[in-house]
Amino acid sequence: MEARAQTWQLASTLDSVDWAEAHVLSIAKKAGFDEDACSDIGISVRESMVNAVVHGNHYSTEKKVNLSVDVSSSTLTMIIEDSGSGLDLSTLPDPLAEENLLRPSGRGLLIIGAFMDEFAVERRAEGGTRMRLVKNRPAA
Amino acid sequence: MSVKLTNRQVGDVTVVDAEGRITLGDGASTFRDLIKDLVGNGNKKLLVNLGEVSYIDSSGIGELVSGFTTVQNAGGSMKLLNLNKRVKDLLQITKLYTVFEVHDDEAAGVRSFS
Numbered sequence: 614m615e616a617r618a619q620t621w622q623l624a625s626t627l628d629s630v631d632w633a634e635a636h637v638l639s640i641a642k643k644a645g646f647d648e649d650a651c652s653d654i655g656i657s658v659r660e661s662m663v664n665a666v667v668h669g670n671h672y673s674t675e676k677k678v679n680l681s682v683d684v685s686s687s688t689l690t691m692i693i694e695d696s697g698s699g700l701d702l703s704t705l706p707d708p709l710a711e712e713n714l715l716r717p718s719g720r721g722l723l724i725i726g727a728f729m730d731e732f733a734v735e736r737r738a739e740g741g742t743r744m745r746l747v748k749n750r751p752a753a
Numbered sequence: 754m755s756v757k758l759t760n761r762q763v764g765d766v767t768v769v770d771a772e773g774r775i776t777l778g779d780g781a782s783t784f785r786d787l788i789k790d791l792v793g794n795g796n797k798k799l800l801v802n803l804g805e806v807s808y809i810d811s812s813g814i815g816e817l818v819s820g821f822t823t824v825q826n827a828g829g830s831m832k833l834l835n836l837n838k839r840v841k842d843l844l845q846i847t848k849l850y851t852v853f854e855v856h857d858d859e860a861a862g863v864r865s866f867s
Binding site: 630656663667708709714716717718720721723 | 776777778808810811812814815816818819821822839843846847848849851852
């Protein structure tokens with residue numbers, strides 16, 4: 614069961630990216646995550662927020678990013694939603710393929726997947742992309 | 754704190770000392786501009802010291818890659834120095850450890866260009 618959920622609706626700006634990272638980190642520290650885990654969480658939230666602000670909403674002042682954070686007894690769950698056209702994973706180049714190693718972008722989702730215990734990306738029925746990131750809490 | 758970049762010559766090698774964060778909107782473009790300027794001025798042996806970089810995201814990683822290709826396309830080479838554990842982890846996750854030559858010792862890094 615997830616409890617103590619907090620939600621925010623954020624402008625599509627890089628300031629929102631910084632704000633989200635800092636606030637989720639604060640929550641993670643209070644939840645008992647160590648420094649390494651906090652670094653994993655911080656960069657994953659940052660990459661998700663950048664994806665939403667830059668690639669999803671294209672910095673539109675008309676579009677918001679929804680951030681939700683739930684702390685349960687066993688997990689920290691973060692949900693980031695944008696209002697863009699919706700990410701189609703099948704169209705994204707594999708960043709680990711030899712021919713793509715020197716591309717300047719396209720590594721954000723790979724990094725999130727490496728640092729989170731669960732990571733899911735889906736297109737929202739109402740439009741946009743929803744990313745769900747889960748980090749398991751340390752044993753008490 | 755965004756990134757602070759300074760460069761110095763060690764023989765014919767240009768050492769770029771980076772300090773702070775290399776992230777989207779917070780240092781990534783600064784890094785790109787410096788590398789282009791250095792290459793434009795004929796500096797083709799670059800050793801990028803990341804020892805004081807506290808944070809780098811995928812945009813920062815992308816700028817390292819862009820710098821690498823910019824220097825390579827000009828007939829030079831760009832190598833990395835003093836990676837902390839976090840940056841090493843990111844380069845391994847992204848398989849870029851197979852692309853960049855990485856050194857832990859500046860003198861050895863400089864000599865490697867000979």
